[in-house]
Each structure stands twice: as C-alpha cells, then as structure tokens.
Amino acid sequence: NAGVTQTPKFRILKIGQSMTLQCTQDMNHNYMYWYRQDPGMGLKLIYYSVGAGITDKGEVPNGYNVSRSTTEDFPLRLELAAPSQTSVYFCASSDPFWSGNTIYFGEGSWLTVV
Amino acid sequence: GIQVEQSPPDLILQEGANSTLRCNFSDSVNNLQWFHQNPWGQLINLFYIPSGTKQNGRLSATTVATERYSLLYISSSQTTDSGVYFCAVAERRGGSEKLVFGKGTKLTVNP
Numbered sequence: 001n002a003g004v005t006q007t008p009k010f011r012i013l014k015i016g017q018s019m020t021l022q023c024t025q026d027m028n029h030n031y032m033y034w035y036r037q038d039p040g041m042g043l044k045l046i047y048y049s050v051g052a053g054i055t056d057k058g059e060v061p062n063g064y065n066v067s068r069s070t071t072e073d074f075p076l077r078l079e080l081a082a083p084s085q086t087s088v089y090f091c092a093s094s095d096p097f098w099s100g101n102t103i104y105f106g107e108g109s110w111l112t113v114v
Numbered sequence: 115g116i117q118v119e120q121s122p123p124d125l126i127l128q129e130g131a132n133s134t135l136r137c138n139f140s141d142s143v144n145n146l147q148w149f150h151q152n153p154w155g156q157l158i159n160l161f162y163i164p165s166g167t168k169q170n171g172r173l174s175a176t177t178v179a180t181e182r183y184s185l186l187y188i189s190s191s192q193t194t195d196s197g198v199y200f201c202a203v204a205e206r207r208g209g210s211e212k213l214v215f216g217k218g219t220k221l222t223v224n225p
Contacts, residue, residue: 042217097145097204
C-alpha cells in the first residue's frame, strides 16, 4: 500500500518556466489537497478537491492550477514560476474529516525557483 | 474561518524532560489532529482527538472541546522527538471540508 505518492521530490525551475507536480493516492479517498510550506512556517492550503471533477481554491491559489479527472490523481500545475513559489509542496488525501478520519500526506516536493 | 494558535512557538529541552504543547482554536470543532514533522520534512499523524484523552507510548493528548483547546504531552523526551508539532482542525463550509493548521511548535531535544 503506497499511500500518497508525489513526484518529483526535488526540482529547480527558472523564473517563467512551468511544471506539474504529480500526486496519486491508492486509498480511494475522495478528498485530496495541495499544501505549501515555506521555511519555518505552517502549511497553507493551495487547492483541494472533494471528488473527481470538483476542485476549489484554498488560501493561496494564485499562480497555480489543478485538475481532478480521476479519484487517484490530483496534479498541481505551476505556470510562469516566480521566486515566491520556492517552497515545499505536500499533497494529501483523506475521507471526510467529520466522519472521524485522518489525513495522509505525501513525502513532499522541494521546489526552488531561481 | 477558524483560527488555530499554537504555543509555545519554540521549545528546547534536555533529553528526559517532559513538555506540554498547546493548541487553541476559535470555533467548535469535531475533528482535531496532531502531527509531527520530523527534521526530514515527513508529516506523521500522531492523534485524532476531537475530545477526551488518548495515549500512545510517551505521548498523550487531551482535547477540551467546550473550552476550545488541546494539549499534547511528551514525557521522557528523546532526541528523536525533535521536529515541529502541528495541530489542525477541520473547517466545514458549503458541503466541503478542509484542515486548518496552526503554525506549529518547534521542539529541540538536546542529548
């Protein structure tokens, strides 16, 4: 059981480049999330999805796009990378929290924009 | 939205000491979770504890939902306990829900 898998683990981008962070989960969770964590800070929600075909903005969505075509996959797209997007990105999945479920995180993707 | 505040922001201990970390939240919740982020960045679930007390080895947690706080106790701390501890609560809006995280408590346990 792999859980939540993110790729790549490390990436260096030049300003203005674009890339996609891949995320897949094998727990059949309906809910998936993308968080970013800046150095020394907590986690901020970028986008989330409550099921295939449904996505919604979190706290810090600017500069990012997502799609959810299947239950398993939730890729995060960075368009026109900027230094402010240098961060660690975590994908996560869960069943509904109000049913007493916990969240499962991937191992993180370290992104540097230079 | 829900506000989540953690204290203290930083804590330095000698190995073997006990500690208490606090999480305050601004609204009633029925899902509160504690996480440990190790020095390599990995986030690990510690407790799901919307109310009451749970124990897991040297760690225990208590949530008093009516007073909107939760406490994480670490006893006989070890260097492997170092890292950042986050609490998070579930916020439900318009049929969807998401976790709101506090800023964390950075714990350093020295040998």
